[in-house]
Amino acid sequence: MKALIWDGEKARVINTRPLPRLRDDYILVRTVAVAINPTDCKATSQGRAATNGILGCDFAGIVEEVGAKVTKPWKKGHRVFGFAHGANSNNSEDGAFAEFITAKRDLCMATPEKMAFEEAASVAASAFTCGQGLFEEMKLNTPDNPIGERQYILIYGGSSSAGSLATQYCKLAGYPVLTTCSPNNNELCRSRGAEAVFDYNDTNCAQKIREYAQGELFLVWDTIGSQQGIEICMESMSTKPGHKAYGTILLNRITRQDVDYSSSILMTCLGEAFDVLGKHFPAETEKLEFAKRQASLTERLLREGKLKPHPVRVGGRDFHGVLDEGLPAMLEGIVSGVKLVYRVADT
Structure with a gap:
């Protein structure tokens, strides 16, 4: 599959990435759209990802497979959006900038029926x-x-x-x-x-x-x-x-x-241990439990039309656009009032 990774020296797009292993408490998602966050820019500029680790956090897509211990009633074909631990120095399979990704079970949210994938991709990390x-x-x-x-x-x-x-x-x-x-x-x-x-x-x-x-x-x-x-x-x-x-x-x-x-620290919401910039963050179950409640709240407010996604600007060239246009624009500080979103199948 295609993915945007950190190869140990720089970020680059590859076409030979194997599908990630599906953990029991995760779901496998075919991504349709991804969004860029400031943390993605910091990860590439600071080189703080596992070698061959997938980059990116925000995504929207379609459920392909459900892990054995997932408690939310996800099924193949459901439209979802969520957040992945991009540039995880402890697990190279985490991250959202790939054609197929794994995402934490109960932190994924149902995309409202009338909401486009591009809008949904902008929400979760924020x-x-x-x-x-x-x-x-x-x-x-x-x-x-x-x-x-x-x-x-x-x-x-x-x-x-x-x-x-x-x-x-x-x-x-x-x-x-x-x-x-x-x-x-x-x-x-x-x-x-x-x-x-x-x-x-x-x-x-x-x-x-x-x-x-x-x-x-x-x-x-x-x-x-x-x-x-x-x-x-x-x-x-x-x-x-x-x-x-x-x-x-x-x-x-x-x-x-x-x-x-x-x-x-955003990544603590997953309730999993990780290391970044020489500091260790232990797994905290209470962080995950709180994040579950925030996911439920956000999902409901979006469904009821009480919460509006941030305006999005949709770019082209899938992960190549993320790498060549989106990340540099974010680093230069020329993105204002919008979130940069890219369609995964847009070549």
Whole structure:
């Protein structure tokens, strides 16, 4: 089969990859579309995959075979989307950028009937990232248990894929959402539910956020993790007494001692041990159990039309397009307000 792999020195497309072994708690999926995430770019730029390991995380496709211990009622022919551990240094068979892949059983989700594969491929990694950061680590109320009071949250980086979904989850959970983006993405952020949008390049950005919230901003979730962003987040937050929390998807550090800090690592949601950049992450069953609940929530919200996928830009040339166009564009920072998606059979 065709796959995009890390050969030990560089990423390249091959046509001779054998089908992955089907583990008991996995399903075999024929991929139809895949999406690029920032973690995919970091994996290739840092060379942190097993030799001959499959790259990529986000996919949508069709179930081909079901493992013996899978508990969800998947059957051959079901349309699914989900997340795979791309560039896994511990298992070269994991990853989404291949014609056939294996994916964790209960973390796969049913693609809504009227949703295209290309849209579905853009959702899972960002959905699990949001669940970990907002609900597991920051302990915010979920859409199933909306907050009973008006409490602002700032989603820093609202036009990112994670930021776009986070805005929607938080609004559904009852939080008025403030967010930042470049002005050309203002309408996207508003369409996803942001109450107010601020230009992160405005030198008075933090002051404007603080004034809008009348000094009552106690919650921030940062999807970018830049030094500029951290400074804006810290300056935006309230200095009044009360619990203040800053969450992020990167291992940032903050200077304010009165703000609780939390971070999350996406790959831990699979509940399997792995190593990355010299650090070992043990298997954590509770992470997997939480991710199952997030998968069920996301699946339902999409089915009910309450959650919109991030806008997608569909590229050509299957995995060659991912390698030659998509990953370089992401690394150059020229992708904004969309998620890059590629059809697997598009040659």
